[in-house]
Amino acid sequence: MTRSVPTRRWPVMVPAGIAVAFLTIPIVGLLQRAAWSDLASDLRSEPVVDALQLSVIVSLSAAALTLVFGLPLAWALARVELRGRRLVRALVLLPMVLPPVVGGTALLFALGRRGLVGQWLDSWFGLTLPFTTTGAVVAATFVAMPFFVITAEAALRQLGTDLDEAAATLGAGPVTIFRRVTLPQILPSLAAGLALSWARALGEFGATVTFAGSLQGETRTLPLATAVALESDPEAAIAISIVMLTISLAVLVGLRDRWLAP
Amino acid sequence: MRSVGAVVVAVLGLGACLAGCSSDGRETIDVYAASSLTDAFADLEDQYEALDPDVDVRLNLAGSTTLVTQIIEGAPADVVATADEATMRRLAAEVGLPEPPTTLATNRLVLAVAPGNPFDIDSLTDLADTELAIAICAPEVPCGAATLRAAEAAGVIIAADTVETNVRAVRARVELGEADVAVVYATDTRTDRVDRVDFDGSETVSYPIAVLDTDAGAEDFVAFVLGPDGRAVLAEYGFGAPA
Numbered sequence: 001m002t003r004s005v006p007t008r009r010w011p012v013m014v015p016a017g018i019a020v021a022f023l024t025i026p027i028v029g030l031l032q033r034a035a036w037s038d039l040a041s042d043l044r045s046e047p048v049v050d051a052l053q054l055s056v057i058v059s060l061s062a063a064a065l066t067l068v069f070g071l072p073l074a075w076a077l078a079r080v081e082l083r084g085r086r087l088v089r090a091l092v093l094l095p096m097v098l099p100p101v102v103g104g105t106a107l108l109f110a111l112g113r114r115g116l117v118g119q120w121l122d123s124w125f126g127l128t129l130p131f132t133t134t135g136a137v138v139a140a141t142f143v144a145m146p147f148f149v150i151t152a153e154a155a156l157r158q159l160g161t162d163l164d165e166a167a168a169t170l171g172a173g174p175v176t177i178f179r180r181v182t183l184p185q186i187l188p189s190l191a192a193g194l195a196l197s198w199a200r201a202l203g204e205f206g207a208t209v210t211f212a213g214s215l216q217g218e219t220r221t222l223p224l225a226t227a228v229a230l231e232s233d234p235e236a237a238i239a240i241s242i243v244m245l246t247i248s249l250a251v252l253v254g255l256r257d258r259w260l261a262p
Numbered sequence: 263m264r265s266v267g268a269v270v271v272a273v274l275g276l277g278a279c280l281a282g283c284s285s286d287g288r289e290t291i292d293v294y295a296a297s298s299l300t301d302a303f304a305d306l307e308d309q310y311e312a313l314d315p316d317v318d319v320r321l322n323l324a325g326s327t328t329l330v331t332q333i334i335e336g337a338p339a340d341v342v343a344t345a346d347e348a349t350m351r352r353l354a355a356e357v358g359l360p361e362p363p364t365t366l367a368t369n370r371l372v373l374a375v376a377p378g379n380p381f382d383i384d385s386l387t388d389l390a391d392t393e394l395a396i397a398i399c400a401p402e403v404p405c406g407a408a409t410l411r412a413a414e415a416a417g418v419i420i421a422a423d424t425v426e427t428n429v430r431a432v433r434a435r436v437e438l439g440e441a442d443v444a445v446v447y448a449t450d451t452r453t454d455r456v457d458r459v460d461f462d463g464s465e466t467v468s469y470p471i472a473v474l475d476t477d478a479g480a481e482d483f484v485a486f487v488l489g490p491d492g493r494a495v496l497a498e499y500g501f502g503a504p505a
Contacts, residue, residue, distance in 0.1 A: 113395075114439040130440050131395065131423040213397070213424025213435070220425075231327040231402035231427050 027245065034242060035235045042239035050217045051225035052243060055202060058133065058221055062140035062201035063194055066148045070197075071190070074152035079161070089153075096146035103143055104210025111138065112211075135212035136219045140201035147200055151193030155186040195255050199248060288318040291478050292338055296326040296345035296404070296469065297430060298369065298447050302499040303343075309495065310486055317479055325428055326404050333357060333474070340480040343471040345369075346404035350470040363472035364488060368502035370466050371408050373459040374436045374444045374451050383443050386412060386461045392421040397435035397444040405429040408467050409445045416463050420445075449500040466502065 035042075042048065076082065077089050095103055111118040111129050121127040129135035159182065167181045183190075205223040212219040214228065222244050229237035295303045300323045307319040322329065322337075326344035330353045333339050343366055344350045350363050375383050381394060389396055398420060399406030406425070413420050423441065426432050429450060435441035437455040444456075447467075451458035471487065473480045486492055493503060 108438060108440065112438065112440050128395075209426070209431075213440075214400075214426050215422065215424050218423075228400050228402055228425075228427055230331065231325065231400065233402075234331065 030238060030241055030245070033234075034238045038235065039239055039242070042236055043243060045236075047216055047220075047225055047229075048236075048240055048243065051220055051222045051240065054133065054136070054217070054220065055222040055244075055247075058136045058140050058208075059198055059202040061137045062144050063198040065137070065141045066145045066197045066201075067194060070145050070148045071152055074149045074156060077149070078153045078156035092149060093146045095142050096150070098143075100143060100204065100206025101210050104139060104207035107139060107142060107207065107211040111135075130211060131213045131215065131219065133212075133218055136208050136221060139207040139211045140204045143204055143207050144197040144201040148190075148193040148197040151189055151196065152186070155189030155193075156182075159185055191255065195251065199251070202244070202248065286318075288316055289479055290318045290320055291340050291480055291483050292320050292322065293341045293343070293483065294322045294324075294329040294333065294337070294339040295341075295343040296329070297323050297428065298345055298405075298449055299323070299343055299469070302449075302496050302501065305495045305498075306487055306492060309491060310483060313486070314479075314482075317483075319483065327402065327427075330356075338475075340475040340478040341471065341473055341484055343469055344404065345469055346407065346467055347470055348407065349404055350472060354472075357474075359472050359474065360476050361473055363470035364484070365504035366469045366471040366487065367496045368466045368468050368504060369447045369449055369500075370502070371405070371412055371445055371461075371464045372448045372451055373461055374433055374446045374456040375459055376436060376439065376442065377455070377457050379457050379459060381442050383459055384461070386416045386418050386420075386463065389413075389420045389422075389443065389445075390418050394421070394443060395435075395441045396420060396422045397424045397426065397432045397441040398422045399429050399432055399445070400425045400427050403427050403429070404467065405432070405445075405447065408465065412445075412461075412463060412465065415465075452500050466505070468504065469501075 073092065077085060077092070082088065098106070108115060108130065110116050111121070113119065113122050113128055113130065118129065121129070129138055163181050163185075164177050167177045172180070203223055204221070205227065208219065208221060209224055209227075214220045214224045216225075220228070222240055226237045226240045226244075229240060293303065293307075303321055303323070307321055310319055311317060322332075322339070324332075326346065326349045329339070329342060330344065330349055333342060333353060334356045342350075342353065344353070347363075353359070354363075373383060373386075373389075375381065381388075383389075383394075388394070398409050401407050401410045406427075409420070424432075424435065429446050432444045433446045433450050433456065436444045437453070448458065471484055473484055487496075497503070
């Protein structure tokens with residue numbers, strides 16, 4: 001005998017409805033203020049095109065760095081018996097809860113011209129990160145990487161090592177095991193974590209403006225361009241916001257079915 | 263009978279607080295002021311509240327353009343003081359001012375450099391040097407608009423490395439050693455962490471102040487700020503007297 005779904009769903013649906021409204025009404029507010037007739041020309045202006053290019057480059061670079069360094073870190077946290085692992089995990093996730101401006105200031109004190117490490121980068125290699133696109137990538141990676149690490153680590157933990165061990169007894173080497181046993185199973189979680197990190201990097205403002213500064217064509221990504229535009233021309237700011245909304249929506253919808261569904 | 267009396271008292275109490283009340287029943291005056299007025303207005307708030315303990319002056323300090331946007335979108339300011347006249351004019355055009363603004367104080371642009379001026383910067387033309395790390399305000403904010411006018415007047419293209427919307431953040435670049443020079447207001451250089459360098463052709467900028475709500479004690483506060491006590495405080499922080 002099958003049980004039908006209980007019909008009294010309102011204890012769930014009412015708060016859920018409020019949550020949807022809360023999250024979407026500001027977007028509606030934004031869209032209804034947009035000067036749609038000027039949108040095309042606003043979006044073709046040099047500052048916006050430069051900001052868009054920078055945002056794409058910076059967020060994708062941050063996502064790439066996150067993957068290259070974040071996956072081994074997630075692996076180490078999930079699979080390697082390190083002493084003080086909990087402390088390492090807490091430290092590594094700290095940038096996620098730190099206010100972005102604090103994160104940016106911390107980056108300055110570490111990697112700025114007079115920073116702990118930065119001063120040596122400057123005096124030995126003549127390399128300065130603030131005011132450069134690379135600096136913007138560093139800031140974005142700093143705030144975005146923890147999101148990926150936490151997702152990937154959780155996926156690896158949940159997976160367990162049983163199948164890996166079975167494959168090993170059948171003669172597979174570590175690389176083969178990772179490639180053909182582990183990776184295929186955690187791929188949806190990795191994709192979700194990477195998408196989350198990328199989205200965080202795209203929307204990053206506080207750490208970027210504090211550490212890398214704001215200069216059109218060099219460090220002024222879409223969020224920074226929005227803040228500047230808001231000072232004198234709210235319509236331009238709305239136009240830029242719509243660009244960000246569109247990109248984010250396109251990626252989230254595009255990824256959803258193929259990768260994010262378990 | 264007693265309950266009627268209680269209701270009457272409550273209604274009268276509310277009526278006395280039509281202009282806005284803080285939780286302890288004092289009359290509130292919401293003052294929106296440009297961030298370069300931060301220190302001066304903090305002092306003015308203390309002095310005014312000492313003179314009239316029934317009043318609570320609440321300061322909202324931010325970039326002038328942000329403040330104006332907030333007011334246009336409905337923020338309940340009683341008094342507004344901006345860092346240039348163009349911003350005040352924009353506000354007047356959008357919401358209409360009950361009375362014309364008055365000039366509160368003047369300021370001027372200067373260069374902020376590291377203590378000791380290690381790069382021997384002495385004029386705006388030095389800022390065309392791409393080797394220097396230079397921080398300036400964005401033209402969208404008053405400080406930046408003045409910087410742009412000065413640069414154009416001097417025929418200089420400033421090789422800026424960062425163009426920001428907050429003059430204190432611009433100053434912080436030099437304080438932290440990330441930038442070699444910044445273009446800021448004279449009043450922003452009253453700190454040990456930067457040295458001030460005046461440059462030729464630096465114009466005077468005027469700060470207008472306006473009352474937005476004639477019901478609040480706003481006019482009294484503005485009169486105080488424009489009076490001799492207010493002038494003294496502003497002068498103490500490096501502001502010039504209105505021309």
